[in-house]
Amino acid sequence: MITAEQKPIDEIRKMIAPYKKVLAVGCGSCVAECAAGGEKETGALASALRMACKIAGEDKTIDEKTLDRQCVREFVIQLDDVIKDYDAILSLGCGAGVQAVAEMYNEVIVIPALNTEFLGETREQGLWVENCLGCGDCMLYFFGGICPLSRCSKQLLNGPCGGSQGGKCEINPDVPCAWQNIIDRLSSQNALERLEMIYPPKDWSKKHGSGPRKIVREDQQK
Amino acid sequence: MTVVSNLKKVLEEGKFAVTAECGPPKGADPEAVIKKAELLKGKVDAVNVTDNQTAIVRMSSMAACSLIKSIGLEPVLQMVVRDRNRIALQSDILGASALGIHNVLCLSGDHQKFGNQPQAVGVFDLDSIQLVKTVKDMRDEGKIIGGDALSKAPEMFIGAAANPFADPLAFRVVRLAKKVAAGANFIQTQCIYNLDRFEKWMEMVRDKGLIEKCYILGGVTPLKSPGMAKYMKNNVAGMDVPDELIQRMQGVSKDKWKEEGIKICVETVERLKSIKGISGVHIMAIEWEEAVGEIAEKSGLLPRPLV
Amino acid sequence: MKNKLTRNLAIFYCQNVPGSQDDVRQSLEEKYGKAVRLFPMPCSGRIDVVHLLRALEEYADAVYVITCPPGACRYHEGNKRIVKRVDTAKKIIESIGLEKDRIKLITPPIELALKPLTSFVEEIEEEAAAIEPSAMHKKKAQGAGNKVQGKKEKK
Numbered sequence: 193m194i195t196a197e198q199k200p201i202d203e204i205r206k207m208i209a210p211y212k213k214v215l216a217v218g219c220g221s222c223v224a225e226c227a228a229g230g231e232k233e234t235g236a237l238a239s240a241l242r243m244a245c246k247i248a249g250e251d252k253t254i255d256e257k258t259l260d261r262q263c264v265r266e267f268v269i270q271l272d273d274v275i276k277d278y279d280a281i282l283s284l285g286c287g288a289g290v291q292a293v294a295e296m297y298n299e300v301i302v303i304p305a306l307n308t309e310f311l312g313e314t315r316e317q318g319l320w321v322e323n324c325l326g327c328g329d330c331m332l333y334f335f336g337g338i339c340p341l342s343r344c345s346k347q348l349l350n351g352p353c354g355g356s357q358g359g360k361c362e363i364n365p366d367v368p369c370a371w372q373n374i375i376d377r378l379s380s381q382n383a384l385e386r387l388e389m390i391y392p393p394k395d396w397s398k399k400h401g402s403g404p405r406k407i408v409r410e411d412q413q414k
Numbered sequence: 415m416t417v418v419s420n421l422k423k424v425l426e427e428g429k430f431a432v433t434a435e436c437g438p439p440k441g442a443d444p445e446a447v448i449k450k451a452e453l454l455k456g457k458v459d460a461v462n463v464t465d466n467q468t469a470i471v472r473m474s475s476m477a478a479c480s481l482i483k484s485i486g487l488e489p490v491l492q493m494v495v496r497d498r499n500r501i502a503l504q505s506d507i508l509g510a511s512a513l514g515i516h517n518v519l520c521l522s523g524d525h526q527k528f529g530n531q532p533q534a535v536g537v538f539d540l541d542s543i544q545l546v547k548t549v550k551d552m553r554d555e556g557k558i559i560g561g562d563a564l565s566k567a568p569e570m571f572i573g574a575a576a577n578p579f580a581d582p583l584a585f586r587v588v589r590l591a592k593k594v595a596a597g598a599n600f601i602q603t604q605c606i607y608n609l610d611r612f613e614k615w616m617e618m619v620r621d622k623g624l625i626e627k628c629y630i631l632g633g634v635t636p637l638k639s640p641g642m643a644k645y646m647k648n649n650v651a652g653m654d655v656p657d658e659l660i661q662r663m664q665g666v667s668k669d670k671w672k673e674e675g676i677k678i679c680v681e682t683v684e685r686l687k688s689i690k691g692i693s694g695v696h697i698m699a700i701e702w703e704e705a706v707g708e709i710a711e712k713s714g715l716l717p718r719p720l721v
Numbered sequence: 722m723k724n725k726l727t728r729n730l731a732i733f734y735c736q737n738v739p740g741s742q743d744d745v746r747q748s749l750e751e752k753y754g755k756a757v758r759l760f761p762m763p764c765s766g767r768i769d770v771v772h773l774l775r776a777l778e779e780y781a782d783a784v785y786v787i788t789c790p791p792g793a794c795r796y797h798e799g800n801k802r803i804v805k806r807v808d809t810a811k812k813i814i815e816s817i818g819l820e821k822d823r824i825k826l827i828t829p830p831i832e833l834a835l836k837p838l839t840s841f842v843e844e845i846e847e848e849a850a851a852i853e854p855s856a857m858h859k860k861k862a863q864g865a866g867n868k869v870q871g872k873k874e875k876k
Contacts, residue, residue, distance in 0.1 A: 201816050203515050228510055235771040236813070239778045244817035247856045307663035346496070346536065350543040350592060353522040354587070354604060357651040363525045388588065390596050393544045393559060395498060 193222040193313070194319045196229065196306040197404035198237065203403035204282065205244060211280035212251070216241070216305070217271070217293065219285040222258025226320050228306050229284030231258040237305060239283065254282075254283070268296050275300060283362035289373045302406045312343075328398030328405070334386055343370035419516040419571040420488045421460040421513035425600065425629045429719050431694030432566075433490065433602070433631060434706045435462045436482065438473035444481050447473065457707040457717055458544040460517055461501030462490040462602070466497060469529025476506060479515045481633050490573065491515050492503060494523025500548070504558050507549055519573040519602065520545040535654045543589075543596050546574050550597025574598040576630075578615035579608070580652035595627045601614030601628055602696040603637035607678075608654040609685050616689055626703070632686040633696045636705050637640075637675035640664045676708055681715040726756040728849045729858065731776035732842065733760045734787040737795055740837030744854055748782050749842060755780075757842070765789070765797025773810040783823045785811040787841050790831040800828060823855060 198204075216238040224230025224386055227278040227347075239254040245252045257274070259267045262285030271281075271293070280301040283290040294302040310322035327343040341347045345363050352371030355362025359372040369402050378384045399405075426432045434454050454461055460483055465475040476678060479489035491510050493503065502506035510518065520541050520543075526536045538546065551557055557566035574593040578586060590601065606612045612632070619625060637643050640663040647655035665672045679697075686692050695715075699705040710716050746759050758780070758873060762768055765788040776784045786807060788800040804826065811821040829836055 201813065211550055232769050233773050236774050236810075238771070239771060239774040240813050240817055243774070243814070243819060243857055247818045273797050331535070346522055346541070347538040348522065348541040350541050350589075351583070352576065352580075352589070353542075354580050355524070355582050355651045358581060362651045369581075372582050387585075388594055390543055390547060390552050393540050393548075398538065 193225055193311070193320075194308060195310050195312050196286050196308045197226075197324075198221050198228055198233070198284075199305055199307055201237075201240060201244070204303075205239075205241065208241070208252075208280060208282055208324060210364065211301060213278045214241075214255070214280050214282050215271075215274065215278040216254060216256045216282045217262065218256065219283075219289050220258055220260045221263075221307060223284060223286055223289075225314065227318075229286075234258050234284050241282075243264070255256075262286075263292050265292065265296065268293055268392075283286060289359070309379045312408055325365045327396075329336040329393070329395055332390075334391070335374045336381060336383065336386075338370055338374045338377055340370050340374060343368075343373075347394075418514075418569050419460075421456075421490065423457045423516050424719060428693075430715065431460075431631060432458045432710055432715050433462060433694065433696045434458045434703070435464065435696070435698045435700075436478070436703070437464045437467060437700075438475065440470065440472050442473065447481045448485055448671040449479045451485055451487050453703040454706055455485070455487060456467035456718060457710045457716065458487075458697075459694075460488040460490050462492055465492040465494045465521070466521070466529070469496065469526045469531065469534075471530060476510055476513070476515070479510070480513050480712040483514055487514050488517070490517040490681050492518055492519045492521060493545065494521045495538055495540050495545055496523030496526060496536050497534075500559055503540060503545060503554065507552055507568050507570065510587075511570060512606050517571045517573065518549060518571050519575065521575055525641055531542070532682075533709070536569060537650060537683065542574060543592055545573055546593055546598050547596040554597075554644070561665060567659060568611055571599050571601060573600045575604070576601045577604040577652045578606070578612055579654040580605060586615065587622055587624075590619065591622055591624060594624055598628055600693075601630045603630065603633045603689050604652055605633040605684060605698055606657050606686070607659055609682065612653055613689060616691055620691055629693040630691055631694040632680045632682075632692050633698060634679050634686070634709075635698045635700065636672075636679040636702065636709060638702065639668075639675075641672045648715070672705075676705060676714070677711050679705075680712045683709065687713075726753055726846055726849060727853065728756070728854065729780050730757045731760065731781040731784045732757060732787065732845065732847055733762055733765070733772065733785070734841075735765045735794075735800070736761045736763055736836060737788055737789050738838050738841070739759065739835050740839060746836055748781055749839070750804035757865040764794065764796045765803040766794070766796060766801075768806065769801055770806050770810045770813070771852050773807070774813065777814065777819065777823060777855065778857060780858065781823075782858060783825065783849060783852050785825050785845055787825060787827045787829075787838070788835050790829050793834060804828075819856065820853075823852070 216234050217231050218231050218234030233258050238254050241254050246400050250358055260271060275297055282303050283293055284305045284307050290302055290304045302412045305353040310323040311324040315321045323339060323342055327341055340349055340351060344351055345361050346353055352369055356369040356372055359369055361369045378386055436450050442682050464474045466472055475492050479491050482596045514644055522542045524531055526534045548559055549570050556564045562567050607649050640660055641653050643660045643663050646653045663674055685696050686695055696710055697706050751818040773784050788803055794800040807824055807826045811824050
């Protein structure tokens with residue numbers, strides 16, 4: 193899933209300041225899962241903004257609507273009927289959602305309420321951790337299902353570095369050393385010899401090689 | 415490969431080598447480098463020049479290496495993978511060789527978070543082991559990554575670092591073996607205070623057949639104060655400072671701290687000399703370059719052989 | 722007892738608070754009329770930040786949340802979870818210029834586990850008199866006087 197966190201309310205207020213009629217649009221997918229932009233959070237943010245406006249004597253309309261997903265046209269299109277009533281959309285979608293909405297309604301100002309962060313998992317309730325950076329060339333098999341590119345602070349393919357201490361990364365005692373974890377995992381699977389080979393330099397062209405990426409599947413097209 | 419590295423020659427002739435470290439200044443003054451380097455003349459076989467250590471912006475290692483070479487000292491170019499991609503790293507190897515710098519130490523580098531540019535991107539296009547292999551292929555096959563041929567191969571004596579005290583302990587020797595397999599000719603270790611533990615590591619290294627394939631220089635750092643010993647013990651990752659050394663430092667008066675620190679260092683060097691597979695010592699006297707000469711002398715390592 | 726309330730309140734409470742059955746709620750609603758809105762919840766842990774904010778936005782000068790004593794939550798963690806949500810809601814209202822004391826969390830100690838809802842409400846009634854009317858609803862509060870925009874009031 194994609195994770196995100198809400199921007200500080202002052203920052204949001206500054207961005208919506210010039211607009212009189214604002215629609216806060218939430219998303220029921222990833223950002224709902226990480227409690228940043230789902231229906232409840234959209235309701236809370238819209239209520240807080242309305243109160244802020246009243247207290248400051250600002251005349252603004254702030255309404256709310258939550259879509260199942262903001263990154264899929266079929267759902268975004270549900271805004272067709274209401275979009276004309278608003279000068280700006282405050283999107284609580286991830287960066288992909290914000291842009292999909294902006295792409296559909298390019299006369300309308302679309303403002304992001306969230307800072308999109310990482311691809312990750314819900315490790316436990318209330319805890320989300322990064323575990324994938326979308327390199328386009330998955331090597332998880334070799335490392336026992338632990339990605340050294342996203343989870344090692346130095347992206348080492350032949351780790352660990354000299355800063356691994358007590359299973360933690362040198363940059364922060366809260367960050368596990370991915371390489372310690374990889375070694376432990378492969379040891380328990382009797383596959384430690386997989387780490388004896390020298391992994392060659394990563395082919396980063398699969399991520400950065402040709403600018404923003406796209407996937408086209410003709411068998412999925414109309 | 416024609417012999418162009420003094421360090422290589424000293425090691426190949428079986429003489430116990432001495433290297434030291436020199437940190438470039440946080441500024442553009444060449445005199446700052448030269449003054450420090452002058453303190454090491456005649457005391458060492460080669461001088462490591464650090465590469466934006468701790469991710470703090472300093473004069474480039476390559477430039478500082480060139481400066482110390484100009485006063486007759488042999489440099490070891492330290493090269494981290496944190497700041498440059500493979501294009502720049504390979505380019506710098508060619509440049510270094512062209513400038514007469516023929517020793518390189520390939521390192522990961524401290525994470526950018528520790529330095530004064532924490533908002534910078536950490537490149538890490540290659541890791542330190544991939545860099546060792548890259549330099550080896552450039553030197554021995556005259557090729558860069560991807561196979562394009564070089565018009566002239568660089569001449570490099572390739573080094574890597576090893577930390578016998580970092581976790582995970584059991585894997586450390588496997589990683590060292592990878593570095594040697596990748597092409598490391600010499601290894602410099604993290605500074606050693608716990609000799610018993612170091613000897614155990616060396617036993618594993620010998621068992622793996624690595625001492626026949628590379629030269630290992632044991633790292634040492636003279637303590638300046640009990641506070642420094644405690645700091646290193648508690649705050650620096652991958653450091654093992656036995657309590658008895660802290661007690662020794664605490665046991666002498668303040669005006670004798672440096673003397674005791676050098677004493678401990680000399681004892682360490684003496685013990686390193688007796689360990690099978692140790693071919694030299696790497697003295698890292700942080701902001702205390704004068705100590706290098708004293709340690710070398712008291713360890714009976716002066717004068718340095720002229721090769 | 723005469724209703725002394727001159728403020729509008731929202732009171733969220735766990736249905737496991739003693740003496741909080743429907744008939745009690747109804748008689749409280751009769752007593753206080755629109756001044757107090759009561760929200761029985763299966764557990765205080767079911768209350769979300771948005772509920773607290775909406776109450777303050779729409780009518781309430783203050784919002785109260787009454788939980789079960791520590792360790793006595795039927796669902797184990799509900800009354801712990803609500804603590805953090807109340808904190809979040811307080812931070813939000815403070816950041817937009819509303820006093821954070823307008824949200825109050827009442828968690829009785831275990832010795833008072835039998836304290837009934839009416840008892841809590843009576844104490845709230847006493848305390849609420851001292852609360853300034855919320856900037857959100859100042860026109861409705863008594864004695865707001867000159868701050869009303871537009872026409873001058875004739876005495």
